[in-house]
Amino acid sequence: MSRRLRKKQKRMKSAHLCDELIVEIFTRLPSKSLLRFRSLSKSCYSCIGSPDFIRMHTSQSQQKLLIRHRAHKENKEGELEEFYTLHPQDQLSLSYKHGYNNITPVQFPSTYSNIIGSYNGLVCLFDYDEKSIILWNPSIRRKLTLPDCPRTCYSEVEIGFGFDPVIDDYKIVCMPVSNGKKAGRFFVYALKTNIWRRIASHTPLFSSVITKPCLFNGVLYWLGHYDLTRTYYLLTFDLSTHVFGSIALPFKTVLSVAPTPIQGSIPSLANFANQIWLMKDASWSAFLNFKKDQVMAHLSSVLQLSTSDDLVFYSFCNGFQVYNLKIGEFSRLVNFNGASFVFDVIQCLESLQLLGMGTACEGNKLIFS
Incomplete structure (x- = not known):
């Protein structure tokens, strides 16, 4: 050689x-x-x-922000279109007329739907038109329509989505709304088996929930209240043991904002006194206090960015307000053009979940002048 x-x-x-x-x-x-x-x-x-x-x-993968927008269709009075944008957590949207930080808006996969929750890049939707539950991955634009939950009317149940770390599987729970009546049957869906199974469980008596669920360490949390006394509490559901529980709150009046994990603690809550409360070592304490009407007016969601000490507050009145926990001040305010508004803001990991499953939902890329 x-x-x-x-x-x-x-x-x-x-x-x-x-x-x-x-x-x-x-x-x-x-x-x-x-x-x-x-x-x-x-x-x-x-x-x-x-x-x-x-x-x-x-x-x-890094967490991103999925922002769901609504806007009036051009030259079509009264008609709305929904679209979403995926952003790095340090880049919030700007405006409908002036662009979205060079990020192309994409048509939302379901026009009339509710976002139940998100984990590891999977977003759980309830489609009101189809009366079905959908798992959707916006990063690779695939969706999976779940089989119907047996003997369940979706208009009379609450739905929770999360991840069971014990068996490494995604689960959905359907629990009937009692409204003071005898509770119906409870079912849990597991992605690996693609099957709904009935579980022998029940929620606290005369209870109902008023927020979306929040996932924290394999447990789902809802803000709920007892129908007779209007006493508020946290309703919990362990995705591994399939057992419900409840946690008492330190105040009587609350905003209808989903609980949110902050600094690795049990989910926090905002109340009408402009406070954020955290539970540590089985006791509640006031974590943050804000000036009157500073952030709580028409508050829609609160979340902590995983890459920083920033809390993002979104309200229909004030848009995005970013509060830095280290300096104790609001560092940014992002407003939207009046031609569109934000309908949902969630954290969404970029992932390959659902690859090889379900169907493609490419959606139309929307370009605005």
């Missing part, structure tokens, strides 16, 4: 990446890039679509 050929083989060998390093590089790439790379070879297709790789990629 000539010296020149040996040198060429040596260069080729040194340029070759081991499989472990390729996988490590792939886990740090965006979902859209990985979808393209699946066509490189059979081994790439198999690797990227494997459950182990999807789990590794999810653990490396």
Whole structure:
């Protein structure tokens, strides 16, 4: 073998990446890039679509903000269109007329729907038109319509979505609204089996919930109240044990805002005294106090950005207000043009969940002048 050929083989060998390093590089790439790379070879297709790789990629991904917008259709009075934008957490939307930080708006996959919750890049929707529950991954634009919950009318149930860390599976619970009547049957859906199973459980007597659920350490939390006394509490549901519980609150009047985990504590709540309360070591304490009407007017949602000490408050009156926990001040205020408004704001991880499942829902890319 000539010296020149040996040198060429040596260069080729040194340029070759081991499989472990390729996988490590792939886990740090965006979902859209990985979808393209699946066509490189059979081994790439198999690797990227494997459950182990999807789990590794999810653990490396960064949280984003999914913002759901509504706007009047151009030249069509009274008709609305819904679209969403996905943003890095340090880039909030600007305005309908002046762009969204170079992020292209995309048509929302379901016109009349409610966002139940989000975890690991999966968003759970309830579609009012189809009377069905949908799991949707906006990063790869795929959705899975669940089989109907047996012997359940969706208009008479509350729905919760979350992740069971014990068996590494996504679950949905349907619990009947009692309204003082005898409770109906409770069902839990598991993604791995794609089956609804009845569970022998019940909520506290004469209870109902008034917010969306919040997931924290494998437990769902709703803000609820007892129908007879209007006493507020946190309703809990453990996704591993399928057991309901309740936690008393330190105040009587509350805003109808979903509980929100802050600084690794049990979910917080906002009340009409402009306070955020946290529970640590089985006791409540006032965590933040705001000036009158500073953030609470028509408050829609509160969330903590995972990459910083910022709390994002969204209200229909004030738009986005970003509060920095370290400096104790509001650092940013982001307003929207009156031609559109924000309908939902949730944290959504970029992931490959649902790859190879369900159907594609590409949606139309919306370009605004």
